[in-house]
Structure formats: C-alpha cells, structure tokens
Amino acid sequence: MENIKKVLIANRGEIALRIIRACDELGVTSVCLFSEVDIDGVWVKKADEAYPIMGDPINAYLDYERVISLALKTECDAIHPGYGFLSENADFAKACEKVGLIFIGPSAEHIALFGDKIASKNAMQEVGVPVLPGTKEPLSSAKEGEHFAKGIGFPVIIKAAFGGGGRGMRIVHKAEEFSKLFDEAQSESRRFFGRDEVFIERYLENPRHIEVQIVADSFGNVVHLGDRDCSIQRRHQKVVEIAPAPNLKEEVRKKLYAVSVDAMKKIGYESVGTVEFLVDNKDEFYFMEMNTRIQVEHPVTEMISGIDLIQRMMEIADGDKLLYKQEEITFRGYAIEFRINAEDASRDFAPNPGTITEYLSPGGFGVRLDTIAYKGYSIPSYYDSMIGKLIVYSMTWDGVVKKAQRALKEYIIEGVPTNVTLHKQIVKDKDFKERKFDTGYFEKKLSGFNLKVENDLKKQEEKIQGLAKLIDTIKKHKLDVRH
Numbered sequence: 243m244e245n246i247k248k249v250l251i252a253n254r255g256e257i258a259l260r261i262i263r264a265c266d267e268l269g270v271t272s273v274c275l276f277s278e279v280d281i282d283g284v285w286v287k288k289a290d291e292a293y294p295i296m297g298d299p300i301n302a303y304l305d306y307e308r309v310i311s312l313a314l315k316t317e318c319d320a321i322h323p324g325y326g327f328l329s330e331n332a333d334f335a336k337a338c339e340k341v342g343l344i345f346i347g348p349s350a351e352h353i354a355l356f357g358d359k360i361a362s363k364n365a366m367q368e369v370g371v372p373v374l375p376g377t378k379e380p381l382s383s384a385k386e387g388e389h390f391a392k393g394i395g396f397p398v399i400i401k402a403a404f405g406g407g408g409r410g411m412r413i414v415h416k417a418e419e420f421s422k423l424f425d426e427a428q429s430e431s432r433r434f435f436g437r438d439e440v441f442i443e444r445y446l447e448n449p450r451h452i453e454v455q456i457v458a459d460s461f462g463n464v465v466h467l468g469d470r471d472c473s474i475q476r477r478h479q480k481v482v483e484i485a486p487a488p489n490l491k492e493e494v495r496k497k498l499y500a501v502s503v504d505a506m507k508k509i510g511y512e513s514v515g516t517v518e519f520l521v522d523n524k525d526e527f528y529f530m531e532m533n534t535r536i537q538v539e540h541p542v543t544e545m546i547s548g549i550d551l552i553q554r555m556m557e558i559a560d561g562d563k564l565l566y567k568q569e570e571i572t573f574r575g576y577a578i579e580f581r582i583n584a585e586d587a588s589r590d591f592a593p594n595p596g597t598i599t600e601y602l603s604p605g606g607f608g609v610r611l612d613t614i615a616y617k618g619y620s621i622p623s624y625y626d627s628m629i630g631k632l633i634v635y636s637m638t639w640d641g642v643v644k645k646a647q648r649a650l651k652e653y654i655i656e657g658v659p660t661n662v663t664l665h666k667q668i669v670k671d672k673d674f675k676e677r678k679f680d681t682g683y684f685e686k687k688l689s690g691f692n693l694k695v696e697n698d699l700k701k702q703e704e705k706i707q708g709l710a711k712l713i714d715t716i717k718k719h720k721l722d723v724r725h
Contacts, residue, residue, distance in 0.1 A: 243268055246320045246344060246560045250275070250313040251289070253324030254303060256612045256630055257536070258285035261322050264552035265290075273316050275309065277302035279622040284614040291316060299624040303327045306334040313343055320344035320559060322552075326626070329535040330357050330406075346559040348513040348534045356515075356532040359403050360441050366529045369508040371501055374520070374528045376443025384424040387442055388417055394444050400424055402431035403439040406531070408478025410434060413445055448682030449520040451475065452487050452527070454502040455543045456515045457554055463564045464506045466499045467547050468573050470539055472518075474668070476591065476684045481661075482668060483539035483579045485546050488639050488677040494525045503568075514540075514555045538581070538631070541612060545577035545635040575637040578646055582613065583627040586659040587693035593627040596620070599657030604649040608635040608642075621658060629660075643675055667691045 248271040251261045258274055262285060265272040274289040277299040286292045293312055295302035303309075306328050313321055321343055323329035329347070332354035338345040347353070356362045360380060367373045375394045380403050381387040391398045391414065400423060402410025410431030412423035424440070432438040455467040471487035472480045486495070502517040516533040540551045549571070558564075585591045601617040613630025615621075621629060634649050636642035646669045653662050668674055671687060 243270060243557065243560050246270060246346075246556060248273060248316070248318045248320075249346070249556070250309070250316065250318040250321045251285075251324065252303065252306075252309045252321050252328055253326070254280055254283065254285065254625070255628070256285075256614050257324040257326075257538075258283075259288060259614055260612055261324060261552055262289050264550060264556065267550075268553055268556060270556070273313075273318055275302065275312055277624075279624060282619060284616065284619075299622065306331065306337060309334075310337055310341060310343065313338075314341060318343065320346050320556075322346040322556070323535065325535045325538060330533075332357060344559050346513075346556055348511060348515065352509070352511055353534050355509075356534050357404060359401060359405070359531060360439075362532055363443075363529065365509065366505055366532070369505045371505050371529045372527060374443040374446070377441040380439035380441055381424075384421040387424055387440075388420040391420060391442055392417060394442075397445040397447070398442045399445040400427040400440050400442050402427065402435060402437075403441055404437045405431050405435045406533075408475075410440065411478055414442075446520050446522050446528075448680045449473075449522050450487065450489070450680050451480075451518065451530075452490060452498065452521050453516050453518040453537075454498050455537075455540070455551070456502055456506050456511070456517060457551070457558070457564065458506050458511050458513065458515070459558050459564045460512050460561065461563050462507065462510075464503050464511070465564060465566070465568045465571060466503050467543050467549060467551070467571065469495060469498060470542055471679075472539065473680050474674075474683050475681060476688075480539065481581055481684070482665070483542055485539075485542035485577050486573065488576065489679075490521070491525055494521065494527065498527060513558055514551055538628075539579050541610060541631060541633045542577035542579045545610065545633060546573045546575055547571060548574075575635060576639050576642040577633060577635045578642055580632045580646070580650070580665045581628050581661075582615075582630040582632055582653075582655075582665075583661045584621050584629050584658045585627045585661055587661055587664050588659075591661070593623070594659045595623040595627075596658040598655060600654065601656070602652070602654040604632065604652035606649075608645050609633075609649045610635070615655065632665075639677065640675075643669055664691060664693065 249265055250273045251258050262272045272289045273291040275293050275295050276286045279299045321338055328334045330353055332350040335345045335350035335353055363373050397415045400412045410427050412427040414420050414423050427440050428438040451472045453470050458464040469486050471484045474482040516537050518530045519527045520530050521527045584594050586594050597620045610633040615629045634645040636645045650666045
C-alpha cells in the first residue's frame with residue numbers, strides 16, 4: 243500500500259470491525275467514527291483511533307460533510323464506506339475526490355449509473371446482458387403503468403428506480419390492483435429514498451436469486467470470484483446466502499460468469515461489485531441490479547475462494563493491479579451465511595433492540611463469526627436489526643449443512659429475541675437439505691416453522707442441574723464410575 247496509510251471507516255457494526263481487521267493486516271491505521279449510542283461498540287474499542295459524532299444517531303453516519311471533515315482533521319488518506327449509509331452515494335464519492343481523499347470503491351459515475359435502476363438496466367442491455375421486459379423510463383402515472391403492464395402481461399413488479407433492499411417494490415397480479423399498489427410503491431420509495439420514481443418489469447414467479455462477485459482494477463483486468471445463491475429471503479430481504487449456488491447447472495453458471503465479466507470490461511468498472519440475476523425454472527437468466535459496494539454476504543465468497551475481498555478492494559483503490567488471473571483462482575467446497583438479527587420472528591419479525599444478558603458463541607473448524615455482539619452489549623434501536631453473521635464452510639453440501647446444524651445449536655443469545663431459532667429449522671428442513679429452494683421458499687415454509695423464541699440458556703441450566711444431581715447421587719451411594 244503506497245498511497246493509503248490511514249483509513250476512515252464511515253460505517254458501524256460488524257462491517258466496521260471487518261474493515262478494521264483488513265486494515266490491521268495491511269499495516270494501515272484504522273479510524274472510526276461513532277454516534278453517541280454506539281460508544282460501547284466493539285469496533286469503537288478495536289479501531290486504532292475513534293471519534294464521536296454528536297447529535298442524531300442516524301445522521302452521524304449520513305452527514306458526509308462531517309465525515310469528510312473528520313477524515314481531513316485526522317489526516318486520513320482514504321475513506322471506506324462499508325455497505326449501507328453512504329456506500330452508494332455518488333455525491334459522497336465525488337466530494338471525497340474533490341478534497342483529495344481516496345474513496346475505496348468504484349467511481350462516482352458508476353455509483354450513479356447503477357444507483358439508477360432504469361439507467362443501469364438499459365446500460366447492461368446495451369452491452370449484451372439479458373434483461374426482463376419493462377419500462378425504459380420512470381412511469382408518469384398509474385394509468386400509464388397499467389397500460390404498459392397489460393402489454394407485457396401480468397404479473398408485473400413495480401420497483402423504485404432509485405431504491406434497493408426490497409423497499410418501494412410491489413407485485414401486481416391483476417389490472418384492478420395496479421393503481422393502489424403503484425401508489426404504495428411510490429410512497430414507500432419517497433419515504434426511504436427521497437424520490438418517488440418507479441418503473442415496472444415482468445415478474446418471475448419464484449425464480450432463483452443468483453449473484454456474481456466481480457473484482458476489477460484500473461488496468462482493465464476483470465475477474466469473477468464465483469457466484470452466490472441469495473434466494474432464501476423474506477420480503478426481498480436476504481436471510482441466508484450460499485456460495486456457490488448448489489442447484490445451478492454448470493453451463494448456466496459459466497454463462498453468468500462470462501456475461502458478468504464481459505459487461506464490466508465494456509463498462510470500464512473498477513473495484514469490487516456484484517452483478518445480480520434472476521434465474522427462472524427454464525434456466526434463463528435476467529439482469530436485476532448491480533451493487534457497487536461490498537455485500538453483506540461477501541464472507542461466503544471469501545470462504546470458497548480464499549481471497550480477502552476487503553483487502554483487494556483497498557489495494558485496487560490504492561492503484562494496484564489484481565494479484566491473480568482468472569485461471570489462477572480456484573473454488574473449493576460450500577459456504578453458508580446466516581444473518582443473525584435481533585428480531586422476534588413470532589411477531590412478524592419485529593426488531594427487538596435491548597441488552598444481551600448471556601452470550602455463548604459457536605466455534606471450531608469451518609466456523610466463522612462476524613459479529614459485534616457480546617454479553618452486556620445493548621443493541622441500539624436506531625439501526626438495522628442485524629447483529630452479526632454466522633458463516634460455515636465444508637468441502638461438501640452435506641458437510642456444510644451438518645456444520646450449520648452444529649454451529650447453530652451452539653449459538654446462544656439471551657436477553658433479546660433473535661432469529662437463531664428460525665435458522666435452526668431452515669437447516670433441518672428436507673427441501674433445504676436437498677437444495678430445493680427459490681425466492682418462494684419462505685412463503686411456502688414459514689407457516690410450518692415454530693417461530694417461538696427458544697430459551698437455550700434455560701435448557702443448558704436444566705442440563706447442568708441434572709448433572710449436579712447425578713454427582714450428588716454418586717457421592718451419596720459411593721458409586722465407583724471410573725470404569
């Protein structure tokens with residue numbers, strides 16, 4: 243690293259901690275900012291330097307003028323945005339460049355392009371990537387949208403043109419529903435993204451959600467790091483992610499890789515990025531969106547490739563060439579990531595911030611835990627409910643499923659409800675074990691799952707009490723159990 247010696251991390255939580263660790267291994271000084279409610283965060287304690295941003299807890303991570311000011315005051319060379327918050331804000335990337343700070347990510351132009359779902363879809367179609375039939379411009383009215391929908395055929399999906407994460411999306415199955423759902427999509431888009439432009443495209447019933455990880459340098463070199471299956475999701479929010487996709491034909495996989503790499507070369511993309519596709523039941527695939535940031539699910543790719551994505555992201559921003567050619571990259575085994583959320587699944591997955599009273603983490607061979615949770619940690623109510631990610635790895639699909647079952651059994655979090663109970667049921671589900679899942683998996687399975695939060699600690703205490711009674715019995719009767 244010749245140019246980047248000190249990095250400000252414009253984020254929080256487990257991704258901030260992940261970036262700190264990458265900085266440490268590269269010999270780069272890590273600096274983090276934190277809101278008032280995040281003072282007890284693990285990442286705050288582990289960064290080389292940490293500075294508070296007073297005021298509104300959410301705006302602390304969104305006010306990029308204050309973020310840039312802090313970076314300059316602390317003599318940072320670069321800013322890493324992580325994911326969420328400012329990570330896909332083109333104005334932020336431009337502002338960094340203007341004051342001489344290196345933005346660890348793609349160009350502001352590419353962030354802006356792929357932040358506009360309509361423009362990015364049109365651009366990808368121009369470079370030969372298959373796309374779903376839909377509008378090429380934002381809809382001016384519900385009436386216009388309904389007319390277009392009748393032309394391509396129902397069902398259709400209404401999408402926020404400047405959104406993501408499942409917000410501002412509505413599925414329309416018949417014409418009489420269109421106007422109401424159009425208004426709902428616009429309203430939600432306006433609330434979450436500050437803009438209400440929406441578009442429509444043909445809706446695929448229960449496809450697989452497959453994404454390809456791309457890494458590209460400033461010298462025109464582009465490689466892929468395999469694929470991920472993100473089909474297990476609830477209301478368009480990913481819950482479980484897998485690398486590689488376990489039910490994808492190799493010929494389709496190779497086509498996805500070729501199309502993704504070729505598109506990024508033609509567009510001139512630099513940095514890490516994720517090209518996301520929908521794959522239908524005929525194995526036809528269509529471009530969905532491009533994420534110009536590090537993904538929440540990046541660890542599963544790291545596990546099967548052995549490549550540190552955060553470090554490569556930083557090295558590319560520093561001006562380095564890729565360290566490897568495509569033929570030098572190999573993939574081994576399977577990895578699964580489980581998003582661990584502080585939420586009550588029995589109450590429609592409502593977020594449940596609070597204090598963790600007991601915490602026992604899983605471990606052992608093939609188990610990775612990216613988390614900021616610990617006993618006594620108070621989860622703030624201002625942010626996303628995710629408190630960590632459990633990642634398991636094995637050479638075979640059967641092996642990784644068994645590894646997941648064991649690791650989830652070990653994972654005990656008390657004081658706040660979490661979705662660990664839900665994950666335990668997913669990995670024991672027959673269809674999951676047989677690799678039979680698509681984006682409709684949750685809807686089909688949820689009613690059969692027991693969503694009541696388990697008291698794992700109570701079970702452990704009862705087990706200990708039972709052992710104590712056994713010891714008392716042995717002592718009382720002077721039994722010899724040496725054999």
